[in-house]
Amino acid sequence: MSVATDQATPAVTRDLAAFAIGLRPGDLPAEVSREAPRALLNILGCMLGGCDEPVVLATLAAAQRWSGAPRASVIGHAARVDVLHAALVNAVSSAVLVFDDTHWGTVLHPSGPVTAALLAAAEEKPVSGLDFGVALLVGIEVACRAAVMLATPPAACSNGFSMTGLVGGIGAAAAVGRLLGLDQEEMEAALGTAAAQGAGFRQTHSSMAGYLVPAQGARSGLMSAMLAKDGFTCSPHSLEGPRGFGHVFAIRPNFEAALAGLGTRFEVLSNSYKPYPCGVVIHPIIDACLEIAAAASGARIDAVDIEINPLAIELTNQRHPADEREAQVSLYHWAAAALLRGHAGIAESQMVVIGDPSVAALRDRIKAQARADMSRQAAVVRVRYVDGSRREANVQVCRGSLEHPMSDNDLAGKFVELAGRRLDAAAASSLLDQCLALERQRDVAAFLQPFFNLAARRHH
Amino acid sequence: MSVATDQATPAVTRDLAAFAIGLRPGDLPAEVSREAPRALLNILGCMLGGCDEPVVLATLAAAQRWSGAPRASVIGHAARVDVLHAALVNAVSSAVLVFDDTHWGTVLHPSGPVTAALLAAAEEKPVSGLDFGVALLVGIEVACRAAVMLATPPAACSNGFSMTGLVGGIGAAAAVGRLLGLDQEEMEAALGTAAAQGAGFRQTHSSMAGYLVPAQGARSGLMSAMLAKDGFTCSPHSLEGPRGFGHVFAIRPNFEAALAGLGTRFEVLSNSYKPYPCGVVIHPIIDACLEIAAAASGARIDAVDIEINPLAIELTNQRHPADEREAQVSLYHWAAAALLRGHAGIAESQMVVIGDPSVAALRDRIKAQARADMSRQAAVVRVRYVDGSRREANVQVCRGSLEHPMSDNDLAGKFVELAGRRLDAAAASSLLDQCLALERQRDVAAFLQPFFNLAARRHH
Numbered sequence: 001m002s003v004a005t006d007q008a009t010p011a012v013t014r015d016l017a018a019f020a021i022g023l024r025p026g027d028l029p030a031e032v033s034r035e036a037p038r039a040l041l042n043i044l045g046c047m048l049g050g051c052d053e054p055v056v057l058a059t060l061a062a063a064q065r066w067s068g069a070p071r072a073s074v075i076g077h078a079a080r081v082d083v084l085h086a087a088l089v090n091a092v093s094s095a096v097l098v099f100d101d102t103h104w105g106t107v108l109h110p111s112g113p114v115t116a117a118l119l120a121a122a123e124e125k126p127v128s129g130l131d132f133g134v135a136l137l138v139g140i141e142v143a144c145r146a147a148v149m150l151a152t153p154p155a156a157c158s159n160g161f162s163m164t165g166l167v168g169g170i171g172a173a174a175a176v177g178r179l180l181g182l183d184q185e186e187m188e189a190a191l192g193t194a195a196a197q198g199a200g201f202r203q204t205h206s207s208m209a210g211y212l213v214p215a216q217g218a219r220s221g222l223m224s225a226m227l228a229k230d231g232f233t234c235s236p237h238s239l240e241g242p243r244g245f246g247h248v249f250a251i252r253p254n255f256e257a258a259l260a261g262l263g264t265r266f267e268v269l270s271n272s273y274k275p276y277p278c279g280v281v282i283h284p285i286i287d288a289c290l291e292i293a294a295a296a297s298g299a300r301i302d303a304v305d306i307e308i309n310p311l312a313i314e315l316t317n318q319r320h321p322a323d324e325r326e327a328q329v330s331l332y333h334w335a336a337a338a339l340l341r342g343h344a345g346i347a348e349s350q351m352v353v354i355g356d357p358s359v360a361a362l363r364d365r366i367k368a369q370a371r372a373d374m375s376r377q378a379a380v381v382r383v384r385y386v387d388g389s390r391r392e393a394n395v396q397v398c399r400g401s402l403e404h405p406m407s408d409n410d411l412a413g414k415f416v417e418l419a420g421r422r423l424d425a426a427a428a429s430s431l432l433d434q435c436l437a438l439e440r441q442r443d444v445a446a447f448l449q450p451f452f453n454l455a456a457r458r459h460h
Numbered sequence: 461m462s463v464a465t466d467q468a469t470p471a472v473t474r475d476l477a478a479f480a481i482g483l484r485p486g487d488l489p490a491e492v493s494r495e496a497p498r499a500l501l502n503i504l505g506c507m508l509g510g511c512d513e514p515v516v517l518a519t520l521a522a523a524q525r526w527s528g529a530p531r532a533s534v535i536g537h538a539a540r541v542d543v544l545h546a547a548l549v550n551a552v553s554s555a556v557l558v559f560d561d562t563h564w565g566t567v568l569h570p571s572g573p574v575t576a577a578l579l580a581a582a583e584e585k586p587v588s589g590l591d592f593g594v595a596l597l598v599g600i601e602v603a604c605r606a607a608v609m610l611a612t613p614p615a616a617c618s619n620g621f622s623m624t625g626l627v628g629g630i631g632a633a634a635a636v637g638r639l640l641g642l643d644q645e646e647m648e649a650a651l652g653t654a655a656a657q658g659a660g661f662r663q664t665h666s667s668m669a670g671y672l673v674p675a676q677g678a679r680s681g682l683m684s685a686m687l688a689k690d691g692f693t694c695s696p697h698s699l700e701g702p703r704g705f706g707h708v709f710a711i712r713p714n715f716e717a718a719l720a721g722l723g724t725r726f727e728v729l730s731n732s733y734k735p736y737p738c739g740v741v742i743h744p745i746i747d748a749c750l751e752i753a754a755a756a757s758g759a760r761i762d763a764v765d766i767e768i769n770p771l772a773i774e775l776t777n778q779r780h781p782a783d784e785r786e787a788q789v790s791l792y793h794w795a796a797a798a799l800l801r802g803h804a805g806i807a808e809s810q811m812v813v814i815g816d817p818s819v820a821a822l823r824d825r826i827k828a829q830a831r832a833d834m835s836r837q838a839a840v841v842r843v844r845y846v847d848g849s850r851r852e853a854n855v856q857v858c859r860g861s862l863e864h865p866m867s868d869n870d871l872a873g874k875f876v877e878l879a880g881r882r883l884d885a886a887a888a889s890s891l892l893d894q895c896l897a898l899e900r901q902r903d904v905a906a907f908l909q910p911f912f913n914l915a916a917r918r919h920h
Contacts (some may be wrong), residue, residue, distance in 0.1 A: 061690070062692075066543070067528045192664060193664075196672065201655075201703055204653075206695070207695050209656055210694075212656065230518060230521070232518060232668045234667045243665075
């Protein structure tokens with residue numbers, strides 16, 4: 001697999017670094033700028049909603065054993081830890097409910113690692129809401145483009161890799177590096193150092209270690225930016241070089257796609273916020289099941305047939321989830337829960353529903369068939385009732401897809417549900433308003449701190 | 461690249477974990493036990509010799525900013541840091557002179573990450589020399605077998621990956637996990653969590669970030685073992701599962717080879733200690749050049765022709781090294797330096813020789829030709845002198861290869877040269893003796909500490 005250096009190889013490292021440094025807020029189209037508060041809101045909600053899950057508590061306990069000077073917030077907890085561990089723990093919180101966001105073309109979840117790293121960095125010195133928002137968009141953009149390099153045909157990358165683990169740190173390094181004022185060479189080093197720590201595969205999904213994969217991205221991206229600021233060097237061709245990130249992780253890495261329209265076309269517009277807390281490939285099934293549930297008479301379900309894109313079955317073919325993590329990748333669980341409960345939110349992700357005998361029994365009466373001719377946004381669900389009646393739902397474009405994105409109201413509702421796990425309704429609503437006013441905030445850490453403290457007080 | 465789960469897939473994670481836990485000192489053949497003090501000696505020498513290099517100082521400075529409670533030694537420095545950062549910094553020291561060791565079949569350098577993690581763990585509670593030595597051998601064995609899984613045909617893995625970055629943490633987790641007394645399930649989690657952090661590619665070679673690649677292995681392996689002890693779970697099929705370590709990093713991962721003879725055949729016997737501080741593919745060239753230099757009349761060299769295995773040219777085709785890191789992967793530099801100076805040690809790795817105009821001029825008069833029919837242990841060097849005379853050396857089996865390993869005396873000489881950069885001769889000699897008596901040491905940290913302190917005092 002030796003690859004000759006080619007003078008025609010696009011300078012991906014150089015160009016992404018220049019973009020990360022040079023982008024000016026005024027260069028951003030309005031529909032892109034608008035995604036900064038939306039992305040922040042979405043992922044802060046996930047962090048607040050997830051911060052009390054057992055894997056977060058376990059990660060925090062470990063972090064406290066190893067932590068340096070307690071300079072950064074752990075969202076939802078009174079404890080403070082050093083910036084690297086804060087990024088780690090908060091990124092676990094962002095991922096644990098699998099309710100974050102998805103760049104559809106690459107199955108990347110960019111906001112968690114980028115935001116967790118940025119929040120920690122913003123506690124080192126004051127950062128305005130405008131700067132924070134642009135850095136967040138830069139981080140998402142760079143992460144997405146690194147993923148595009150690996151996954152856009154003719155590039156091919158094992159779908160066993162966790163794309164978020166591979167590129168999340170690169171995005172985090174870009175975002176933090178911008179805040180730190182890195183110069184071109186330093187930014188190239190930051191991106192390369194982060195790329196050299198890109199890691200993780202899907203076999204760890206459904207285990208506690210699975211949440212460390214995106215979290216290590218947050219931690220290593222932040223570290224890489226700080227090391228670059230301190231003068232740590234790295235190859236200026238880390239991403240596109242013959243023995244670099246692109247060529248080791250992908251066959252025929254698509255350097256052209258990684259750079260196409262850089263600065264004028266923004267991948268954040270291809271990143272969608274999740275409407276349901278489970279694997280994104282399950283979402284069209286949930287839409288169809290909710291549609292059927294809303295119309296159903298209450299008759300007992302005899303059997304369910306699902307037709308879905310093959311990737312959904314490949315990634316979420318978990319018929320008997322034993323815990324919440326396994327349920328996150330169980331299309332059967334979400335179909336059954338949505339059909340029986342008419343809702344697919346945090347409640348349906350919990351053990352009380354996963355272990356409900358009627359949900360479990362229905363999971364066993366579901367058949368899923370792979371349909372290679374269907375898009376990943378589509379699903380057909382057919383339900384036969386014991387009384388002989390039948391219902392069918394045919395979803396072409398699911399909620400949360402690019403053609404049917406979450407509205408501001410959808411996002412607000414999601415935020416309130418999630419933040420409401422740790423904040424009272426008034427505080428959640430106030431935080432929502434403040435996040436939406438991100439561009440006018442003078443100090444991001446200062447405006448967030450009181451809410452993080454409230455969340456911690458509610459807990460402890 | 462979807463891969464179906466196969467009932468016949470060997471349980472690599474389970475079996476390596478059982479080996480790491482269950483191996484008893486009495487199960488080790490004498491020629492294997494003997495490698496514990498030799499491996500320790502070799503890598504401690506590298507750490508002592510390398511601990512003052514700029515990249516170590518930079519890593520240490522960063523580590524001190526982030527470090528938790530200072531519980532572990534930084535070799536050669538008065539500073540202490542938390543165990544994770546100690547493993548990180550000491551692993552950078554072990555790697556910086558590229559003088560460590562090589563598992564020939566996989567181009568893995570196993571001892572650095574494993575030993576750096578073990579040394580830190582041994583400061584948490586007393587560990588006997590016997591236990592330390594067996595843990596070290598276990599870590600090397602597990603790292604090598606994970607590498608064999610990726611690199612032994614029919615398995616194929618991009619040679620752009622840093623094998624040490626990919627599997628070093630797995631070995632470190634096995635070694636530390638054994639010391640921590642992990643049970644079977646915990647050890648499987650430790651190996652899987654470490655595998656999920658396996659990262660790094662060769663494009664970073666010759667940059668400061670390049671040394672972080674094996675160092676992150678040390679850090680993440682240690683962390684993974686500690687997290688597993690705390691109850692962190694991971695897939696029991698992390699290494700062999702359809703979306704696990706083997707399948708994402710290799711085409712046709714060789715699970716059978718990873719387990720063949722486990723417990724009776726030991727990969728440490730296929731791991732060799734480096735005789736020269738540079739890429740191992742250069743070593744046969746150095747042997748040939750030293751042979752010619754020893755016999756030469758002193759006439760001025762006109763031209764040099766080298767025939768060598770293609771991998772040497774692919775990995776070390778650096779004709780104009782600008783610094784010590786680039787010289788480490790410059791076959792031209794080492795050929796020129798060995799021919800002109802009749803020696804190829806630390807001195808030849810330094811800027812004063814790299815920048816020597818006569819060495820630089822000779823580098824330009826060397827031609828290297830790839831010979832696919834030659835083994836990686838072989839080289840032919842032909843020198844033409846200005847006076848018209850010629851010399852040729854034909855090395856079939858280079859020093860440091862499996863057929864021509866470093867003797868105890870060779871290792872002692874190497875240790876004294878390296879440790880002598882930080883210890884006086886009497887201390888270096890005493891440390892040598894104590895390492896050779898590893899099996900009789902009651903507390904590894906306690907016997908090493910005085911020497912680390914001496915090394916630190918000499919420096920500060």
